[in-house]
Amino acid sequence: MHDDYYRYKKLRAAIVGASGYAGTELLRLLLDHPEVKVTALYVSEQSVDAGKQIDEIDGRLCGRTDLKLQPLSDPEAAAENIEIVFLATEHEVSARLAPVFLEKCVKVFDLSGAFRLADPKLYPKHYGFEHAHPELLEDAVYALPEYVDEARLREANLISLPGCYPTASQLALRPLIDAGLLDLSMPPVIDAVSGVSGAGRKAKLSNAFCEVSLSAYGIFTHRHRPEIEEHLGGVPVIFNPHLGAFKRGILATITAKLAPGADEEAIERVYERAYTEHAFVRVRQGLPKLDDVVNQPYCDIGFKVSDTGYIVIVSAIDNLLKGAASQAVQAMNMRLELPEDTGFSV
Numbered sequence: 241m242h243d244d245y246y247r248y249k250k251l252r253a254a255i256v257g258a259s260g261y262a263g264t265e266l267l268r269l270l271l272d273h274p275e276v277k278v279t280a281l282y283v284s285e286q287s288v289d290a291g292k293q294i295d296e297i298d299g300r301l302c303g304r305t306d307l308k309l310q311p312l313s314d315p316e317a318a319a320e321n322i323e324i325v326f327l328a329t330e331h332e333v334s335a336r337l338a339p340v341f342l343e344k345c346v347k348v349f350d351l352s353g354a355f356r357l358a359d360p361k362l363y364p365k366h367y368g369f370e371h372a373h374p375e376l377l378e379d380a381v382y383a384l385p386e387y388v389d390e391a392r393l394r395e396a397n398l399i400s401l402p403g404c405y406p407t408a409s410q411l412a413l414r415p416l417i418d419a420g421l422l423d424l425s426m427p428p429v430i431d432a433v434s435g436v437s438g439a440g441r442k443a444k445l446s447n448a449f450c451e452v453s454l455s456a457y458g459i460f461t462h463r464h465r466p467e468i469e470e471h472l473g474g475v476p477v478i479f480n481p482h483l484g485a486f487k488r489g490i491l492a493t494i495t496a497k498l499a500p501g502a503d504e505e506a507i508e509r510v511y512e513r514a515y516t517e518h519a520f521v522r523v524r525q526g527l528p529k530l531d532d533v534v535n536q537p538y539c540d541i542g543f544k545v546s547d548t549g550y551i552v553i554v555s556a557i558d559n560l561l562k563g564a565a566s567q568a569v570q571a572m573n574m575r576l577e578l579p580e581d582t583g584f585s586v
């Protein structure tokens with residue numbers, strides 16, 4: 241721990257990618273955190289937003305902080321005098337920056353996909369780049385808070401946060417797979433719709449108001465399929481992502497075949513056991529809708545069982561919170577051995 245920690249009393253954190261959709265949500269959450277103080281906000285060296293007050297980017301932050309966006313021109317210098325960094329940056333940028341901060345003993349919480357897959361050979365295929373630091377993949381701890389190995393997490397310096405669709409999908413499927421309640425001879429089919437904020441803040445014609453409809457994309461090719469499969473222990477899935485004309489949230493509707501004898505009561509018991517100790521997964525009686533979770537740090541799960549041996553599970557999250565920023569804070573709390581809901585006012 242740096243000496244200055246004792247002077248400030250709180251751990252000091254920087255957010256890289258602070259003007260992005262995930263970055264501003266992180267800042268909003270961390271400004272309420274009792275143990276962590278955000279001391280610096282970074283954008284790229286050439287960013288048009290460098291020098292701006294953060295409330296020029298996100299009016300909800302007006303009056304909450306005087307921090308300005310700084311260009312990340314010297315990452316080594318940025319790593320001085322902080323204990324924690326959040327990388328809310330593109331995958332390739334995170335892959336390049338993480339070792340700079342690790343070298344200075346800063347704990348890295350990476351919101352990108354740069355460290356989510358164990359096999360470096362998968363990066364060119366699914367992410368379109370050669371991994372700059374494949375040696376770090378085995379050190380990274382994939383922190384889906386409800387399933388992470390806490391002992392490993394507490395020792396980790398590189399914490400890789402799950403993707404948004406993989407969060408909604410794994411929280412729905414994992415308890416049933418672990419309990420042997422699914423017949424995996426039929427791969428679970430994940431149909432998921434995301435709001436447009438999932439694509440980030442940068443302007444793109446395909447995300448413009450008049451262009452967005454309701455459409456499937458990335459069928460059989462989306463990078464979240466290998467992430468879901470790897471972290472479900474190698475279970476193949478069919479993943480059908482969709483883009484919808486709304487700002488935030490993901491609704492995943494998942495169809496799977498039940499194992500012989502798996503009934504509603506057993507499924508309820510398994511979900512109850514999996515999440516009773518976890519504040520941010522709510523198992524619902526009915527099927528959740530997006531409005532139940534938008535602007536909230538929860539994953540809501542509901543299901544229906546057919547009399548023909550199938551289950552449909554509906555899993556809803558806010559992609560920017562349980563799918564990104566609040567999940568990062570939850571994982572940070574666990575890393576710091578704090579209760580997972582420290583700093584949350586819900």
Ligand SMILES: NC(=O)C1=CN([C@@H]2O[C@H](COP(=O)(O)OP(=O)(O)OC[C@H]3O[C@@H](n4cnc5c(N)ncnc54)[C@H](OP(=O)(O)O)[C@@H]3O)[C@@H](O)[C@H]2O)C=CC1
Nearest residue numbers: 257259260261262283284287328329352438440441559564
């Ligand atoms: N949006 C979502 O729903 C989710 C996003 N994520 C992941 O989180 C990360 C951030 O996503 P999101 O917030 O949507 O992205 P945005 O495009 O909204 O934000 C990206 C941020 O990174 C900054 N940035 C770009 N290049 C650099 C650089 N070289 N150095 C420092 N800062 C840089 C941008 O500012 P500028 O360009 O002005 O420099 C901006 O602040 C991504 O890896 C994404 O995959 C994870 C889960 C969900």
Ligand SMILES: CC(=O)N[C@@H](CCC(=O)OP(=O)(O)O)C(=O)O
Nearest residue numbers: 351352353403404434435438439
């Ligand atoms: C609607 C949309 O475009 N969504 C993004 C996924 C969200 C995201 O940022 O991906 P990570 O969770 O891997 O970081 C996509 O499909 O690429």
